[in-house]
Amino acid sequence: MGTPGNISAAQDEPICVGVVFGGPSAEHEVSAASALAVIRGLRGTRFRTVAIGVGKDGLWRLPAAETVEKAATTKHEGPAIQDRLTAEGPLVELRHGGRLVSSDSPETVVEQLDVVFPALHGPYGEDGVIQGYLEALGVPYVGAGVGASAVGMDKVAMRRAFAADGIPLVPGVWCTRRQWQHDKDPLEAEGALPWPRYVKPASMGSSIGVSRVDGPAELTAAVDQAFLYDDVVLVEEGINEARELLVGVIGDADEVEASVATERQVRGGLSDYDQKYVSGATVSAPAEVPDEVAAEVRELSIRAFRAIGGEGLARVDFLYDEAAGKVYIGEINTMPGFTGLSAFAKGWAASDLPWDRLLVRLIDLAFARQAVARERARRLELAAEEAR
Template sequence: MRATVRIGVLFGGPSAEHEVSCASALGVARALAGQGHRVVALGLTRTGGLRLLPEPVLAQHLGTVAAGRAIDDRLPVTGPAVELRRGAAAGTVAVTAADAPATVHAELDVVFPVLHGPYGEDGVVQGLLESLGVPYVGCGILASAVGMDKVAMKRALRAEDVPTTPYVWFDEPTWRAAADPEKLVVGLRGPLFVKPARMGSSIGISRVADGDDLVAAVEEAFRHDHVVLVEQGVTGRELECGVLGGWQPEASAVGEVRVAGGWFDYRQKYFGDADPMIVPAPLPDEVTERIRELSVRAFTAIGGWGLARVDFLYDETTGDLFVNELNTLPGFTAHSMYPKVWAESGVTYPEVVDRLVALAFARHAARPSTAHPGGTP
């Protein structure tokens, strides 16, 4: 990798994890600046506008760790409105004034999206960056989209013999047309988990115990997506593993999230007091090894590149171990699980970030020669 790289850190965005993204981005920006790279901080507003964070504001945040909770130490989304356009040199992108395309504020060699959930983690931003022809960190369009869609993800995992929980899925017209829609949910043992196919942050998800209102749970999920899945619940532990790499990805140590009240709902994720993470997870060696092996297999199954956090459900009494989901842009604050499991494996936060940037260039360089000049078709 060249000595000083001009890196655009993209953060914020329309998702419910806007603040988490702003906190993750500050961590990433500090690590990059600490290695002598030039950081350009690009905040996405909740409505999709792009803002260039003025350099003095960025410098101030890089230099001072804000007191309070981890989430309070974050970059603001503020500054002049800008757009991304093709740069003068091949493989670069220009940050121009939104109202004056000839006014170039900065040029970038690589973009590091630190966005969570729909838009940033589902292939939309990845497609934009592909069409601009600029290298970017993390999964490409397909892996991002598959990682966001829980039905597509389960299909990809099952095709590679990665165990996932039993489930059924249906779209909204099918549910509405059914004489007895509850009959669409067959062959599953309760408690059930009802989920919109493409969301995140536990939004729209309900746990439905025997006797609870399944129809109300499905209606709630349809508020967030037109495809819904109903899964068999697993009573047990939640374990998470980091994957990092390209053609030969590696798995980190395993961490555990201890949740209260049966499942990790939106309130606990973002408003819980206790730090529920335990690293490394206390597990027999063979279970840890199986999780690490399945994590790499799951990553490969979706066509991952760069990074993902693979989340598991583990029932100790039966020994059942399932991949619950992959997150292709996991939380990246200093207190997030992804950096923590890598630190446990001896890879520091700056080293993780450095490897991710190198992997972005490696993928770009490995594009097929038939690639559309604007990106990989």
Template sequence: MSSDRQQARDGARRGDGQRPPVRVGVLFGGPSAEHEVSCASALGVARALTGDGYRVVAVGITRTGGLRLVPDAVLAGYLHGSGAERAIDDRLTVAGPTVELRAGRQRGTAVVTAVDAPGTAHAELDVVFPVLHGPYGEDGVVQGLLESLGVPYVGCGILASAVGMDKVAMKRALRAEGVPCTPHVSFDGQTYQATEDPEKLVVGLRRPLFVKPARMGSSIGISRVAEGDDLAEAIEEALRHDNLIIVEQGVTGRELECGVLGGARPEASAVGEVRVTGGWFDYQQKYLGDSDPMIVPAVLPDDVTERIQDLSIRAFAAIGGWGLARVDFLYDEAAGELYVNELNTMPGFTAHSMYPKVWAAAGVGYREIVDRLVALAFARHAQRPTGPQDPR
């Protein structure tokens, strides 16, 4: 057992009949285009945390950024009901009284308070699990709030989250550490508007191209541009979601994914493969398709699997990751080349998601994943300074 795993097990504040349960605030929803995916992921996490030493408090974030506390009776119906077969149709709903998060009276806790009744505490939290995808949740914004409250939280910190969310910054970090990436260019909306011919922005790249918003996930706003396709139309679609655009050269090959879990000494999971139609893995295939496109474990030579696992841990370290990430690869089988396409610092947690599947193939079940993530949150929090620089 790695020292990280042992630390996680030793650091978990689980109820044992003598200690009170760990109060976990599950944050979900949010203003990003991945709101529905977050609601589905959060239900899986909340169900895994229910009972056996945990008490779940669900706090939804509206599309405009407001906080709503899901009432206990409503949450109980979600947690103990029989869920729909497809995770995307089985999700928490952001509804309930308007609340806000404040620092708790006890160091290392946060409190959920009523907005309409100042001083009235609905619930106190020992740790927060931000099951948020995309901008305002996976990009360091919520992480900054939680840092300011001084409460332990699951997943990457401010910097790693921001770098992981920004595909341009991420690729710079990966290249600096010698992690292979696909050829790409980036530019902002003003540069595009000032350019008469958008083809001049992608000189040196071969088609097909993938045009992406730099800070978005779940394949939202992405277009594949083959010979004869309109590059300007793809750029304008991406600009609907972000003012910073990245254009990547397509790689003819296999799409592979690997999970990372841990802190200072993270571990890599089994490797999964995504079998796609239409040239790339879009939102429809990820969440709404009729068939499961994921093959776990991927059929690969042992040395390729080992290279992917090694590169996953190196990529995680390159952004300063903590807790978890899913690392996505493109594998040019004919040339024997692997490219890291991106990292997701809060990957999907639905039953239809790759991250739980690749860890299950490595012998780590869903419940153990969330157990370890909560424990890692406490372990990192224990390392934070407590001197004059601590605002508490």
């Protein structure tokens, strides 16, 4: 798939990329690590990056350029989650057209952003909230639009979209907080799904709030923990001995491309927050699976991307039941993690698209979407004039 219009290469001046990170969600630290990896990937290119941190209080701050530069050029030793930026600095606000102004002096434009890379995960950043804000301000941005972000973040809505397209899903049930408190058996806990089971908040990422449950005695505590993060909880069947395969997807409504499959190998059967970002799960690319399985997960990834109306990028996660020869889709992530352990980046590197070129592709997709929107607005204006 070619770069759509190669818009970012058409300008003479460096393109200013606002890399927004942090946010009020439980994935604040993961986002801060992703943002630093994005900034590193754009170093040495014709892009100029501006890091913008969103505090857990929701306020936007502008970290000092020298602090960001030091972090970007320092070799980190230790857990990937600790290699991150900090949402500190003077308060700023984003205005229409990409003007970043000082909160203390709104007439002072401190930066003029050409495009935003929202390296945000979880609620606020991956659920359509920041995307809607950027749409309202007329600022192009990397990644899925409002609708796809909202569906991709909500595991129940996502499952409905996949089921409508006939995509094989991990068996599961869900309930609201009120149903859990007042209904006799809202999750059909006895006999509905075999053990083990995985209990998840419906709208959360990075395995936060996720528990493995091996029997009925553990279910209530796991559900209560998941409800700390969301008002809807999903319980899925644990496919015994399943292998975790992940596929990166990039594209737009017309052209979509899938990376080779990667495999994440964890200890204890649960790909949790600690193994993803602290102790370090093993990610291999490409995954050593039969050719027909590799082809199937790539094809299903493209279907999943289109099922939610995806744009820009996503990572689609699968469970491969090797003994049964079956593949099940787990979920789609419309803004996957970009830390040093990123399966998304490794999958594309193994597909001959290294990190710096991948970031350029994503930014070009953002500009291309804006160009399509402007052309649509122009056609509507012409049609209105002709009708008058």
